[in-house]
Every structure is written in structure tokens, then in C-alpha cells.
Amino acid sequence: MVDDRKLDVLRAIVEDYVATEEPVGSKALVERHGLGVSPATVRNDMAVLEEEGYIHQPHTSAGRVPTDKGYRLFVDKLATLKPMSAAERRAIATLLDGAVDLDDVVQRSVRLLSQLTRQVAIVQYPTLSRSTVRHVELVALTPTRLMLILILSTGRVEQRLVELDVPMGDADLAELRAAVNQASAGVQIAAAAAALGALPDDVRPEQAESTRAVVTVLADAMSDHRSDERVAVSGTANLARYGDFDTAVRPLLEALEEHVVLLKLLGESGADAVTVRIGHEGPYTELAATSVVATGYGPLENHLGSLGVVGPTRMDYPGSMAAVRAVARYVSRILDEGNQ
Amino acid sequence: MVDDRKLDVLRAIVEDYVATEEPVGSKALVERHGLGVSPATVRNDMAVLEEEGYIHQPHTSAGRVPTDKGYRLFVDKLATLKPMSAAERRAIATLLDGAVDLDDVVQRSVRLLSQLTRQVAIVQYPTLSRSTVRHVELVALTPTRLMLILILSTGRVEQRLVELDVPMGDADLAELRAAVNQASAGVQIAAAAAALGALPDDVRPEQAESTRAVVTVLADAMSDHRSDERVAVSGTANLARYGDFDTAVRPLLEALEEHVVLLKLLGESGADAVTVRIGHEGPYTELAATSVVATGYGPLENHLGSLGVVGPTRMDYPGSMAAVRAVARYVSRILDEGNQ
């Protein structure tokens, strides 16, 4: 049976272990936290907690270390998010408000998050797939060479070059531009790509070929999900604080190189819930020693991407969760403003 | 006096030490390389090399380790670049040819370079300051809201939003677009920013205010050297191979977070020469244990940026130099093609 005091003991063990990185014993525990009972009592509680699988003893005469299951209970029942200090809130606001474009928002966020948590931070670039087309611009660099510029509702801009077989005059270009925007502006990109397909049939035959070329490239750019896989990473130097190089740091460093892996780690976090994945709960056995604290961002009904921090299971969960949530909220707000 | 055989001995020491990470003794040396002399002779040579400061003995009864000065001599006199294998050349070509835009070129390059050298690779994004304006596009999102799109010769695209106090009609917009392009197309961005300043005086008074707003933002975007400081980094996981965490890995990880530091490390490498900076030769005392192999890229007369690898002084210089040079050449060629 796990009563309130045992939970207190678990909380104390987690907090101490996170702070010191050393197994914590009964005596040190009652000294550092005012538990109001004797070490012997705590020992009894510890024996029960160990039996239940929440803590673990590296060897017979050592203190206790939380297990993944112990961290899980800690996070679910015990962790009250540390509120951000006023100074931290101000720092977040001023830093992110200074961003000039989308890339800048992402880069500032990831940096900020790693500094706040002193962990490795990851921010996924806003996904294209749920955004709508704001505008398509066609620029004639030469009569047979067009630059296509695709502006999306998230603020992302994609550009592509198209070579035409037949030169295109200004009037034709204006007509094509109007037609393309007519078909796609305000539409989600997947639908827009489809809608564009019908265009070449509606224009004069002599321009059909050029239109087809333009439409093909545009549709390609719209269904190009490369940027869905883009992530920004910051704070790798924070890994240096952790001992245990081979089991904890090296696999994580390797994972950080693989953006696909990172995206899977971030997972499909709900927009308003901070999810915590502890050690073996994650999809990669090599990362059994690392935890992920993540959440989605974007307007409530429209999940644009995820952000979070990764670190050893032995991490400051309340602090990380609070920081992740705070940054996600600010990012959502800023993206929403830029989009109104 | 340092004769040919002593240079051979130095070369052998460097090669063995790089391969094994352990001080190398006289006996192992003659066995592994066919030096054709006895260990005693090698010992005599080593004594001289040590006196001259090219190698160093960690303690009395240990083998020898090259000093920074030793590596320097090795690089200057002894290192013949390892030619890239045909397979490697092909890999470079196919990988980089598949890039769809500028960001993609940079990201593929940095990844490639880190894989080729198994080191940490750094690629600076092409600097804006030497590029010219290819085209400026103005898009009316609403009558009082313009999106400015600045297309540069390197393929970089910058976008900015401008709010107008007075609505602008299509005709006025076309006129402004023409005027802006007239003033800036083909001109280096610094000069273009200056040229734009005179524009508001030349338009009808009722549009002067809007023109001023547009011009201000454009000039700002042109003189915004943020992207000059952007770098891509890849291969940090390769650091895991090195022991010596505190002296070598940690400071480097920290430096990798600071892009300004990285740029200083890459330095102003000439476009056609691979420069090598060994240990203490660099500007940062904390990075005394790391070396940098870098070069510039871009068309011959026009240095666009630098790329290179960083790693411990104990690195494979010939291999790294060859890879850096090869990648820089391919990148230059690709940027040149996209620009013709």
C-alpha cells in the first residue's frame, strides 16, 4: 500500500537524486527534508516502495534511485509545475516579440527553451500540411524563366524556378497569376495542389504548356513535406553536465543528428497538454536513459508543430514542464498574431 | 638539425598517434612503418625532435605525442592530401545535385562533410553583403498590407510585411514595383539600400508616405546582416568518439552553440586555399585542444562564405583537408550554376 507519506518519501528521493545524481539514503533524506519521522520509518517506507517497483537499489548497501515507474508516479501525482518567475516571463516575452520572421521565431524559441531548462531543446518548424495558401506570386526573371513564390498562412515562403519553352508576355503572366491565386488562395495546400491540376485545361492552348509547367512545380512545392521534417536543436552543450557518457550522452547526441528520430520523439503531443515520456516508455531502446517533455503549439484547433526538451530520465520535470508549456504558449500567440 | 629521416619519424608519430590516441614508442614505430633503421636510431631522432619542440613526452617512461608545432610541420611539409575515392566523388556529386534550394544546399553540404570526415562540420550560409539584388516583388495582401519579397543573386529570399497608412491601388503598386526594381536590380545590396533612399522624392506626394515605408523596410532587410551570422552544424555525435571529455569535448560543444564563435573560427579563409588552424593558434584559449580545417567557397573572385570541420588537434588532417576542399568546390559550382 502506498499512502501519503510514502509518496512524500518518493518525492524527496526524486528531488534529491535529481539534485545530486547520487543514490539517496534514509538518513540524508530526513535531514534534508523535514519529514518529521525517523530514518527507520523512512527505511520501512522505502522497502515498500522498492517492492512496488518505484525505486531501486543499485547494490545492497547503497541508497535508492527512482525507477522509470517512480518518475512516472512523481510526474503524474506529485509534480506541481514550478511557476515561471516574473523575470522569466518577461524574458520570454521580450525575446520572442523581437523575432522578425518565422525562422527567427523558431530559432529564438529553441534557444530560449534550452536556456530556461538547461537541457537540449527541440522545436519543430510549423508543418506545411495544415496551412493554407495566402498568395502565389509569379516573377518573370527573363521571358522564359519564372520564379514562383508561394506564401503560406504560417508565414513560410517557398520559392521555385521554372524554365518555360515558350516566352510568356506580361499580360499572359498577369492572367496566369490571377488564375493561380483564384484557385488556391485561402485553400489548404493539399486541396490547392489538387485544384491547380485543372488549370491548364482552362487557358488558351498556346499557354497550356507553360501553365502546365508552372502548375506542376507549384503542386510539387505544396506537397513537398520536407519542411515538415525540419527541426531546430539547441543546448547540446548542456549534455556535458551529465556523467554516464556512453549510456546517456552518446546515444542522445546520435539521435539529435537524425531529425526523423527527433520528430518521433516529440510525437503527436496535444496542443494544450504537456506530455512526458520517461526512459523506456519511448520508442527507442537506445534512448532508455532519456526522457522527453513535449507539447504541441499553434492555435487551439490547429496543431502546427511540437516543441520540447530531451534529457536524462534524471531531469527536473516540474521545471522543464513549466518552461515547455510557457514557451509553447508564447509561440502559439505570436504565430496567431502574425496570421490574423 | 631536422633531416629527411627525422621528418619521416615525425610523420610516423603523427599517423600512429592519430590512429591509436596513445603515445607512440620507438619500437612500435619501426615495426608498424618500414623505417629501415633500428629503434635506437629512432630514439636518437626523437630526442632531437623533442629538443626542437615538435614532439613531447607526457612522462619520463612514455612514448611521444606530437605538439601543436609538430602538427604544424606535419601539415605544412608532410601532408599530401588524400585524394577522394571515386565513390566519394560520386556521393558528393549526387547528393549535392539533388538540392532544391539554397537552404537545402547548405544543409546537405554540412551533413555530407561531417559524414566524410567523421568530424563536426560547419558551413556558413552565403553572406548577403556581397550579393546583388535580383528582384524585388511587392504583393498586396490587403490594400493596406504589403508583403515585400527580396530575391538575391545567391538564391536567398527575404520577406517582410509592411502596413500602409494609405491604401494603395494596383496601378500605384505596379509603378512602385517598377521603380524599386529599377533602382536596385543587379546592384550590390549595400549600394541598393542607398539608392532606394532617394525614391520617395520622385513619386507623387500622396504616395510618398507609403513609398517611404516600403523603402525603409527594404533597406532594413538589405542591411540586415543577421543571415551573415547563420551557420549550419552537423556531426556533433562524432565528438563522442573522443575521450578527454572536459578538455576537448565540452568546450567545443559550448563553442558550437555560439555561432559568432564559430564564424570567428572559420575565419576569413581564402577561396582556394584550405587553411588549418591548430590548437593554440586559434583565437580561443579554451579551444587549445581543437583544430580547424576550413576554406572559403563561392565563385573565385567572390567569397560567399566559409566551411570546414573542427575537431581535436589529434585529427586526420590530410583526409579532412581533402574533404573540405572537395565539398567547397562542389558547393561553389552549384551556387554558380544556380546563378547563371
Next chain:
DNA sequence: TTCTGGCACTCGTTCGGCTGGAGTGCCAAC
């Protein structure tokens, strides 16, 4: 029933001393 103090026990860590071996410097001989 629950908590507490006491006590014997376990076991990892630390430290000193020892040894083996790799490597050196020097010297005499070739």
C-alpha cells in the same frame, strides 16, 4: 498498529603497496 532506536551486517569505495612492462637514455662497439 505504527513508529523508533539499536545493532549487526553488507558491500562499494578508497588508499597504500606491490609488480610487470613499456619505454627511455646512455654507452661501447661496429
Next chain:
DNA sequence: GTTGGCACTCCAGCCGAACGAGTGCCAGAA
């Protein structure tokens, strides 16, 4: 100038003892 021999140095690794933090259990108190 090169070589083989030899005495010397000193690090790395191993072993055993002492140490101490921490435990489990038990009998007695609340």
C-alpha cells in the same frame, strides 16, 4: 652515423585492508 645492450624510470593494474554509508531486522515505546 648506426646498432645492440643494459640499467633506470614510472605508469597502469592488481590486491588486500580499512572505512563508512546504508540497510534489514527486532524489541520496545507510543
